[in-house]
Amino acid sequence: MAFWRRQSLFVRRLVPAALITILFVALAAADEVQWAGAGVLVAIADVLLLWKPVRDGFWPSVERVGVKDAHSRWGEQSPFVQRAVPPVVIAVLVILVAWAAGVSPDPAVIVLLLITYVLYLLPRRIRRIALPLTVLALVVVYPLLIQQANYQRFLFKVPIFDVFPGMDTMIAMIIFAMMAVGLNMVVGYAGLLDLGYVAFFALGAYAAGWVASPLFYQVDVRFGAVGVGPGLRGIHISIWAALLIAAVIAAVAGVIIGFPTLRLRGDYLAIVTLGFGEILPQIARNGDANGLGFNLTNGPPGINPIDPPGFGNWADEHLGLPANFVLEQGQFVNFRSLIYWGAIGLLLITVFCSIRLRDSRLGRAWIAIREDEVAAAAMGVPLMRTKTWAYASGAFFGGVAGAWFAVDIASVFPDQFFFNISVFILSMVILGGMGNVWGVIAGAFFLTYLDREGLSNISGWANGHLLNCDPSQQNPSSVISGGCVNAPLVSFGIYGLIIVLVMLFRPYGMFPERRRKVEFETGVHDTPLVDVTQ
Amino acid sequence: MVTEAHAEPVRARRHISEYVMPAVGLALVALVVVWLAINLADDPARFFRVSLIGLSQGALYALVALGYTLVYGILELINFAHGDVFMIGGMVTASIVLQVFNMEENPAFGILMAAFLVSLVLSVVGCAGLNATIERAAYKPLRNAPRLAPLITAIGVSFILQNVAILWKGTRPVSLPVSEFAQGSGHHLFTIGTCPSCVQYTSDRLFILLVTVPVLLVLLWLVRYTRQGKAMRATAQDKDAAAMMGIDVDRTISFTFIVAGALAGVGGTIFAFYASTISYSTGFTLGLFAFTAAVLGGIGNLPGAVLGAVLIGLIQAWNEGLPWHTPGPAWTQSIVFSILILILVFRPQGLLGERTPEGS
Numbered sequence: 001m002a003f004w005r006r007q008s009l010f011v012r013r014l015v016p017a018a019l020i021t022i023l024f025v026a027l028a029a030a031d032e033v034q035w036a037g038a039g040v041l042v043a044i045a046d047v048l049l050l051w052k053p054v055r056d057g058f059w060p061s062v063e064r065v066g067v068k069d070a071h072s073r074w075g076e077q078s079p080f081v082q083r084a085v086p087p088v089v090i091a092v093l094v095i096l097v098a099w100a101a102g103v104s105p106d107p108a109v110i111v112l113l114l115i116t117y118v119l120y121l122l123p124r125r126i127r128r129i130a131l132p133l134t135v136l137a138l139v140v141v142y143p144l145l146i147q148q149a150n151y152q153r154f155l156f157k158v159p160i161f162d163v164f165p166g167m168d169t170m171i172a173m174i175i176f177a178m179m180a181v182g183l184n185m186v187v188g189y190a191g192l193l194d195l196g197y198v199a200f201f202a203l204g205a206y207a208a209g210w211v212a213s214p215l216f217y218q219v220d221v222r223f224g225a226v227g228v229g230p231g232l233r234g235i236h237i238s239i240w241a242a243l244l245i246a247a248v249i250a251a252v253a254g255v256i257i258g259f260p261t262l263r264l265r266g267d268y269l270a271i272v273t274l275g276f277g278e279i280l281p282q283i284a285r286n287g288d289a290n291g292l293g294f295n296l297t298n299g300p301p302g303i304n305p306i307d308p309p310g311f312g313n314w315a316d317e318h319l320g321l322p323a324n325f326v327l328e329q330g331q332f333v334n335f336r337s338l339i340y341w342g343a344i345g346l347l348l349i350t351v352f353c354s355i356r357l358r359d360s361r362l363g364r365a366w367i368a369i370r371e372d373e374v375a376a377a378a379m380g381v382p383l384m385r386t387k388t389w390a391y392a393s394g395a396f397f398g399g400v401a402g403a404w405f406a407v408d409i410a411s412v413f414p415d416q417f418f419f420n421i422s423v424f425i426l427s428m429v430i431l432g433g434m435g436n437v438w439g440v441i442a443g444a445f446f447l448t449y450l451d452r453e454g455l456s457n458i459s460g461w462a463n464g465h466l467l468n469c470d471p472s473q474q475n476p477s478s479v480i481s482g483g484c485v486n487a488p489l490v491s492f493g494i495y496g497l498i499i500v501l502v503m504l505f506r507p508y509g510m511f512p513e514r515r516r517k518v519e520f521e522t523g524v525h526d527t528p529l530v531d532v533t534q
Numbered sequence: 535m536v537t538e539a540h541a542e543p544v545r546a547r548r549h550i551s552e553y554v555m556p557a558v559g560l561a562l563v564a565l566v567v568v569w570l571a572i573n574l575a576d577d578p579a580r581f582f583r584v585s586l587i588g589l590s591q592g593a594l595y596a597l598v599a600l601g602y603t604l605v606y607g608i609l610e611l612i613n614f615a616h617g618d619v620f621m622i623g624g625m626v627t628a629s630i631v632l633q634v635f636n637m638e639e640n641p642a643f644g645i646l647m648a649a650f651l652v653s654l655v656l657s658v659v660g661c662a663g664l665n666a667t668i669e670r671a672a673y674k675p676l677r678n679a680p681r682l683a684p685l686i687t688a689i690g691v692s693f694i695l696q697n698v699a700i701l702w703k704g705t706r707p708v709s710l711p712v713s714e715f716a717q718g719s720g721h722h723l724f725t726i727g728t729c730p731s732c733v734q735y736t737s738d739r740l741f742i743l744l745v746t747v748p749v750l751l752v753l754l755w756l757v758r759y760t761r762q763g764k765a766m767r768a769t770a771q772d773k774d775a776a777a778m779m780g781i782d783v784d785r786t787i788s789f790t791f792i793v794a795g796a797l798a799g800v801g802g803t804i805f806a807f808y809a810s811t812i813s814y815s816t817g818f819t820l821g822l823f824a825f826t827a828a829v830l831g832g833i834g835n836l837p838g839a840v841l842g843a844v845l846i847g848l849i850q851a852w853n854e855g856l857p858w859h860t861p862g863p864a865w866t867q868s869i870v871f872s873i874l875i876l877i878l879v880f881r882p883q884g885l886l887g888e889r890t891p892e893g894s
Contacts, residue, residue: 193682195689260879267612267685271825272878275871278822282868419818423689430686478704489705493697499690503683504675520680 143337182397191370196277204402209303250399302413433509592847601794607834617821623802665795832884
């Protein structure tokens with residue numbers, strides 16, 4: 001280590017970058033993955049260049065290692081040139097290396113690199129608007145990128161992680177991001193640990209099932225539903241109304257659960273919410289004619305089918321909106337991208353509400369309670385009411401997410417709502433950074449991707465490249481067998497590890513909110529005002 | 535002239551809600567008592583039979599609940615991973631029985647006892663070491679962090695342990711060889727009445743009590759009458775003051791985790807022999823039941839944890855075994871968690887009172 005520290009900053013930056021270059025080009029060459037390695041490399045190089053310590057350290061170190069006047073000559077150039085040249089130099093170098101390694105260009109990589117480069121060159125003021133808009137545009141056109149004619153993917157493969165996530169995974173990622181943003185209101189803003197968030201998810205999903213499915217065949221209620229056959233009894237309400245109903249039911253449940261329990265101190269509250277999170281799915285499992293005496297949830301098989309979403313025939317004819325997301329003229333068509341775009345719309349609404357709530361009087365009260373209950377109460381913040389509102393708002397968006405989840409898979413059944421899911425969502429919030437909406441969304445995307453595709457892709461890559469795997473010898477119920485690893489089996493162990501590592505080494509998360517970080521670093525007075533023993 | 539002030543006793547005005555909550559709680563308890571009485575009258579033999587099962591189950595819960603209560607009493611941390619430490623103890627036992635002893639169905643009594651003792655010792659040592667390691671690695675660095683940080687870490691550790699078990703044994707439950715003695719079939723110590731309406735006391739139930747009761751007594755002696763126990767109690771009351779009196783707080787906390795882990799190890803071995811099947815998820819649910827027991831008795835309170843555990847065991851057995859208007863096994867979890875919620879809402883200090891630095 002001492003030897004390493006004696007080297008100049010330039011060397012210390014250059015060596016890791018060079019190692020990454022070699023690694024990725026080697027991977028790209030070995031995998032025959034078109035250009036992906038080079039693309040990832042350029043992205044990394046750009047990030048390194050954007051990173052202030054590197055930029056500040058680069059030229060003085062060049063001067064130190066012997067290139068005379070480098071800094072002064074460089075400094076004479078205009079800021080635009082100073083920004084524009086280094087990425088191009090690195091890109092050219094990488095392209096040369098990749099060309100030497102014998103990999104050919106992929107149009108998607110070039111396009112993405114150009115977009116990145118243009119964004120990088122934009123002035124900061126415009127970039128602040130352009131960057132989110134570009135990301136949003138990419139996310140919106142994602143279904144078109146991934147599924148062109150003949151199911152040929154436009155997007156390239158990435159080493160180790162293999163293909164880009166498919167539509168189902170993307171929908172799940174967005175729904176879980178919605179839930180993580182909802183939980184963030186409770187855990188991140190108000191500082192109340194909720195270990196039973198899955199209850200609201202389940203409640204939202206079941207509420208959608210109650211008001212938009214043939215479950216209650218005793219009655220025949222219709223209100224704006226699309227794609228429901230003429231003879232089908234039951235309650236059929238338009239999915240958009242059902243979303244709202246699900247959200248309100250979940251929020252009311254949040255108030256009912258929260259009201260008696262929110263006066264408990266933090267860890268007891270966590271346990272009580274966990275209890276609710278375990279009870280509600282059990283009610284769902286047992287809630288059929290045998291268990292409850294009334295078929296509320298249809299037991300283990302669950303509610304199936306849930307009505308498809310859509311805008312109805314009138315909107316189809318006059319506005320050109322899709323009448324039905326799933327069926328077209330009685331034919332089953334795979335309109336997954338419509339459900340995906342619906343999910344994006346709901347996520348945007350959730351994020352908007354979350355940020356506006358945070359900056360509102362109520363949100364400031366939440367943060368005040370999180371930082372110091374006693375001081376907040378002394379300043380006139382009504383503790384119980386504010387906490388209950390936090391709970392209800394979190395539950396509201398959990399309910400929306402649950403309802404859209406039910407719509408997505410057109411059914412709801414109890415095995416989807418285990419305690420695991422609560423911890424899964426919690427680990428998204430913790431990994432992303434409690435209190436920071438964007439961090440939480442990033443955490444949700446990353447973890448859901450890992451859960452749905454990433455882990456199996458990575459272990460598939462490891463089986464093919466690192467291990468001598470014999471698939472015929474593999475035992476599906478053990479993690480390591482026949483020389484193969486089956487990482488998805490221990491996915492929750494990996495999330496547990498992520499939670500522990502983040503809590504130990506970076507308790508404010510990967511993308512910390514500034515205020516929360518300060519709280520963790522300097523500590524806050526978090527002795528509760530209202531205690532159980534009163 | 536001095537007017538004498540009338541010493542009218544000042545009565546605090548009590549709000550109506552302060553009467554409503556206890557009344558509702560008492561009404562709930564009364565309802566349960568009536569339900570039990572009807573069941574008792576309905577089929578007394580069955581009632582006692584079921585209660586004996588519950589007693590043994592409760593003794594098992596007590597071993598785990600004491601671990602929760604010990605750790606909570608000293609650190610105010612709900613050690614979520616405790617149930618999974620218990621499960622690891624059961625897995626150690628299963629490994630020893632299957633791999634070292636190669637035990638078959640219905641082994642000779644000597645082999646059974648040898649396997650039991652060896653696995654008991656190894657499981658206790660393993661769980662104690664594991665629990666102490668967890669404390670050092672995961673909880674100690676967070677001792678001054680916000681209060682919820684170690685709790686979240688404990689959840690993570692719990693998941694890690696469950697997945698270590700998956701890594702080790704796979705996702706399918708591990709089955710131990712069935713032995714008549716450990717399962718109690720055919721070994722009736724005494725029988726009252728004529729079967730089928732009889733009360734039988736079987737060997738396995740006695741066996742559980744024969745192991746757990748001495749362990750609990752040793753624990754009480756350890757905490758009440760030894761130097762180390764005194765240090766534990768002092769640390770629980772006030773860490774800073776204890777440190778000033780020359781108590782090594784870190785060592786005492788480690789010792790507490792070792793004791794808790796050892797108890798979980800005893801529990802794990804007994805569970806493996808008694809239930810003869812154990813899976814990676816066993817510890818989580820059982821751990822939550824045991825935690826409920828600890829809260830029910832009053833967290834931090836050792837006799838309370840035992841009382842709560844026995845009550846939870848009895849309630850579980852009554853729910854699953856009694857004939858008249860019982861929800862049945864499908865609802866056990868809901869009932870236990872409802873008890874947890876109700877006790878926290880109506881009597882958060884538990885039945886025998888809480889003994890934590892904050893609570894006392």
